[in-house]
Amino acid sequence: MTLALVCTSHSPLLEFNDPPPEVRTEVDRAFAQARQFIEDYEPDLVVSFAPDHYNGFFYKLMPPFCIGLEASGVGDFGSSAGPLDVPSALAEQMAQSVLDQGVDIAVSLxxxxxxxxxxxxxxxLGGIATKPVIPIFVNSVAAPFAPMKRIRLLGEAVGTFLKNFDGNVLLLGSGGLSHDPPVPRLEAATGEQRKMLLGCNHPTAAARSVRQQRVIDTAKAFTRGEAGIMDLAPEWDRQLLDILASGELEQLDAWTAKEMAATAGNSAHEVRTWVAAHNALKAAAGQYTVTSEYYRPIPEYIAGFAVTTAVSVPKTAGLTETAVAAGTVRA
Ligand SMILES: O=C(O)CCc1cccc(O)c1O
Ligand SMILES: [Fe+2]
Structure with a gap:
């Protein structure tokens, strides 16, 4: 049994707001490298840790974590809609195992x-149904948040379960790093917005479109230095990437939700998916090596933008040649 990991920032602005061409080229190269890494690895199963932005999970019932036994895309920001290929029986076994290990997790059919x-x-992976995927929701936008230690333990429980899986497992983490896009928040919400956050009505196409335009307008203003959102925090991002690469994930237990948001923005909580994915890799394999890393703060995407790959093998000296060739910022 081997495992591999790819963690990546996401941003719907990838489709809606271009950075300078050389930056776009760089990001595309990082994606291409991660794609090649996955192609070479030939995963049999993908385990995806990802947040949601009030499209699938709402305050009417907001779990800290949830495993999808069946799942489908909602199609926000032009993303693919329709069913994922979830191996339901295996996903249910995973949920049982995670519960047995003492991490209370919800399931959704x-x-x-x-x-x-x-x-x-x-x-x-070229689509939402090209590989069997177990989607694991990690609440990253709706306070209150699970402490970072619980995120680490979630990853550990998932990784421990995966030890017994006969095949290649690709772990994915999605989001971050530092960023503060205009995702609605309960503390600032009034009237209709509050109803939306509660999930009383599923967002209409019109409501989605208003929200989408607000994110695009904010990104353009942010790039001009005029948006009322928090700056990206490259030093915080650097520190996080270094801890993730070190494998000493317990260091993150001391990070509080309050400090994370204050330093790196309200959506910086999305890095929880990275922490869970890395610790799943560590729990399943004992140790891991980060084999490539791309990072740049990209205001056009409203994201401290990072893409990393890692494998479940002992550390060798430094990063691999492919990583260096791809121009990572790591020394
Ligand atoms: O859904 C939304 O309104 C937020 C969109 C969004 C923008 C930038 C970076 C992100 O990670 C992100 O999710
Ligand atoms: Fe996001």
Whole structure:
């Protein structure tokens, strides 16, 4: 049994707001490299840790974590709609195992996933149903948040379960790093917005379109330095990437939700998916090596944008040649 990991920022703005061409080229190269990494690895199963942005999970009932036993894309921001290929029996066994290991997790037989889960599947795997995928929702936008230690333990429980899987498993994490896009928040919501956050009515196409335009307008203003959202936090991002690469994930237990949001933005919580995915890899394999890393703060995407790959093999000296050739920012 071997495992591999790809973690990537997502941004619907990839389709709606271009950075300078050389930056776009760089991002495309990082994606191409991750795609090649996956193609070479030939996964039999994909386990995806991803957030949701009030398209599938709402305050009417907001679990910290949820495994989809069946799932489909909602199609926000032009992302793919329709069913994922979820191996339901295996997903249920995973849920049972995670519960048995002491991590309370919800299940959904009708999980709806948005660009947070869908975009990496599209970019890295060519679609939402090209491989069997177990989608794991990790709440990253709706306070209150699980403590970081619980995120680590979620990853550990999933990784421990995967030890017994006979085949190649690709772990995915989606989102982050530092960023503060205009996702509605309960504390600032009034009237209709509050109803939307509660999930009383599923968002209409018109409501989605208004929200989409607001994100695009904000990104354009942000790039000009005029948006009222928090700056990206490259130093925080750097620190996180270094901890993830070190494998010493317990260091993150001390990170509080409050500090994370204050330093790196309200959506920085999406890095929870990265932490869970890395610790799943560590639990299943004992140790891992980050084999490539791309990072750049990209205001046009409203994201401290990173793409990393890792494998379940002991550390060798530094990064591999492919990583260096791809121009990562790591020394
Ligand atoms: O759904 C939304 O309104 C937020 C969209 C969004 C924008 C930038 C980075 C993200 O990670 C992201 O999710
Ligand atoms: Fe997001």
């Amino acid at each position: 009708e999980m709806e996933v948005d660009h947070g889960a869908v975009q990496p599947l599209e970019i890295l």
